[in-house]
Amino acid sequence: MKKVIVPIGPYHPLFEEPEYFALYCDGERVVDVEWIAGYNHRGIEKISESKHWDQITFLVERICGICSTSHPIAYCNAVEDLAKVEIPERAKYIRCIIGELERIHSHLLWVGLAGHFLGYNTVFMWAWKYREPILDIMEMITGNRNHYAMMKIGGVRRDIDDAYIPIIRKILEDLKPKLNMLTNAVLDDPVLAARLKGVGVLTDKDIKEFGALGPVARASGLDIDVRRDSPHAAYDLVEWKVITQNEGDVFARAVVRLLECFESMKIIEQCLDNLKGKKGEISIDVRNIPPGEGIGHYEAPRGECFHYVRSDGTGSPLRHKIRAPSFNNIPTFKASCIGETISDVTIILAGVDPCYCCTERAIVAYDVNTQKKILDGSDFIRLSQEKTRKIEKEIGVAPSRWEEKNWERDN
Amino acid sequence: MVLSLRKKALKKSLFVFHLSTGSCNNCDIEILDCLTPRFDIERFGITLAGSVKHADVLLVTGIGTLKNIERVKKLYQQMPKPGFVVAIGSCACTGGMFRDGYTMAGPLDKIIPVDVYIPGCPPKPEAMIAGIVKLLNSIK
Structure with missing residues (x-):
């Protein structure tokens, strides 16, 4: 043969x-x-061992440009777990807002690229156009379109001003009908259904054997989400639900991603409610990192992102291990x-x-x-x-x- | 003479080829962003080429890892001349925070000659367009 x-x-x-x-x-x-x-391979784990704890947040941000706030959140969770500190409530909400805005833009980016691969450049242009307002919000509240540098050990670096909240709300309100239209256009399209349904099926047994994570696992009926299963930031303080599908094909993955955008919007709105009109600390001082080890997770747009740090009490970690979600997802x-x-x-x-x-x-x-x-x-x-x-x-x-x-x- | 004529012809419509040499993906996304409705550089005749053999400009992002440098050199040789190389992002310009890494073989100007540097992490699409315009103005 x-x-x-x-x-x-x-x-x-x-x-x-x-x-x-x-x-x-x-x-x-x-x-x-x-x-x-x-x-x-850029040797990030090794570079990390030569940097100060505070500098590493910027380094891990540069692991991936699309989930560029997932890695800092997971890293900060790991160090806060090691130092046994609890971050202020306001910082929790701000972390959630940044994380969820990023999820929306990452999922829209995926929908656009998937459309391009299928020969639907209209979907590509639409999705990328609707992604721009999210980047505008990011630029407004963090100062950069990507690589936000918002996370810091013990809280966040910048506050979200009350004046920005109505603007963010307005942009999200305007985005919702467009996103709705895009979702319906993608999900009701007979051609896309013919191309995507029953293609690349992963059963829940496959998912467990490969240890796949995130939307890939959720599209095969596995109800896992670190945001709910191991709550951190403000995810246990707001109402939202985990989206799952049972088919396990590419179409189901698209459905999960598109519907997750709406859940993210729900989370952002509730967080904004909790920020408005209130004052409070956005970070606490973490001066010394004690010897020991800590772990941190975050549900990145592609799945669970995992960080492990070990300290010997000096200014930089003895070991920093990072496991990004695609490492598990690619072998599927x-x-x-x-x-x-x-x-x-x-x-x-x-x-x-x-x-x-x-x-x-x-x-x-x-x-x-x-x-x-x-x-x-x-x-x-x-x-x-x-x-x-x-x-x-x-x-x-x-x-x-x-x-x-x-x-x-x-x- | 022929070369300068070709250079003049380049000014009308630039075909760019985008090459990532160990980047965080963010500059690459921002390059694609230039093609989408908000920025839409196709208006000016600039478009992404599918192969380096059709390209006039090489947009390079990333630090240039040890495993990649051979491929970068090969792609540069395959690009028809006259052609231009643009280093996009802090990594390609200087190595950024990865300069001490053990897989670092760049920055880019150590591997291939560079015509335009666009710094930023990531540079905004506006900055990239401004860089390309400066490149166009410098063509004589």
């Missing part, structure tokens, strides 16, 4: 674990997947990709949300025997988009004129 190896990567701007995938294909079907990591490709066609693999790999923004230029397929190039990155996206067009024809839905024009220009 002649098998073809399809290498994907190595360029993936994922946080510490960029990866290289080799898909072993028999005709159109994928029969095995291999994974090599380490291209983006072993279960979800096998048996699927090459044109579906793009969206299955993207379904786990491993920060997929630069794949297109990095995928190249070689024939095993001749080493001749047969497919490259743009071909993969083209294959995926062609399948969408085919399904559109089958169920008799005409693509919009703009999509058609784009399609003609690109091909």
Whole structure:
């Protein structure tokens, strides 16, 4: 039997674990997947051991640009666990607001990229347009669009002024109907349903065996969420619910992510209620970190992010261990990709949300025997988009004129 | 003569190729952001190319890790000349907070020649557009 190896990567701007995938294909079907990591390894854990406790919050922020507040929250939780300090209530609410705003922008980013991979550039443009107001809020209250630098051991660095609260509310109010429209447009679309339903299915047994986390696990019916199961910040002080789906396919993952945006908005609104008109400390002084060890979690947009620190009583940690959620989620490709066609693999790999923004230029397929190039990155996206067009024809839905024009220009 | 003609032709429509060499993904997201409705640099004829062989400008983010430098050099060689290299973000410009890391092989100008530096962590889309405009104005 002649098998073809399809290498994907190595360029993936994922946080510490960029990866290289080799898909072993028999005709159109994928029969095995291999994974090599380490291209983006920046030695963050080692650098962290040479920095002061307070400097590390900025360092861990740079692990990932998209979940850039999840790592600092998890790290601060770990150090606060070690130093046995309780942060002020106002700081808890502010942490929640920043974390949830980030979740909305991260999920919207995913929806946009998934749309792009399927040949729905309209969804890409919509989702990224609706993401901008969230970044505006971030810029207003933290001073930067990404990398907010809000977290600090013992609280937060900046207060949210009362004057900003109505503006934040207004932006979120304006965003809600648009998000609603986007959710309905994505979920009711017959073509997207045909492309995504039953694709890349992970059963709850798979999830447990691979230890998958976050929206991937919740889409397979596993009711896990660190925000509820191990409450920190203000998550036990506000009303919200964990979204789960039972199908375990890519469609279910999209549903979980889109519905989570609305839950996040609910959390933000309640937190803003609790901040308005009240005064209080936003941080406490943590001067000395005692010897010992501490752990901290945070439910990042992609799943549970875990930090472990050990101290010997000096100014910097003796050991700092970080486990990001994609580290657990990526190996699930072993279960979800096998048996699927090459044109579906793009969206299955993207379904786990491993920060997929630069794949297109990095995928190249070689024939095993001749080493001749047969497919490259743009071909993969083209294959995926062609399948969408085919399904559109089958169920008799005409693509919009703009999509058609784009399609003609690109091909 | 031919080279300068080609350079003049470049000014009309820049094709950019974006390459991450061990970044935190944030500069990459902001580059994509430039293409979306709020900033929409396609208005000015600037668009992302799918392959480096079609590109006029290489946008490089990240610190340049040891495992990546060979690939960066290869991609630079494959880029048609005249071409320009833009270092985006503090990591690509100086190494930033990763300069002491054991996998650090950059900053970028140690690996390949750089024409424009856009500092910031991450630089705002406006800053990136301003950087590209400065690059365009410098082409003679």
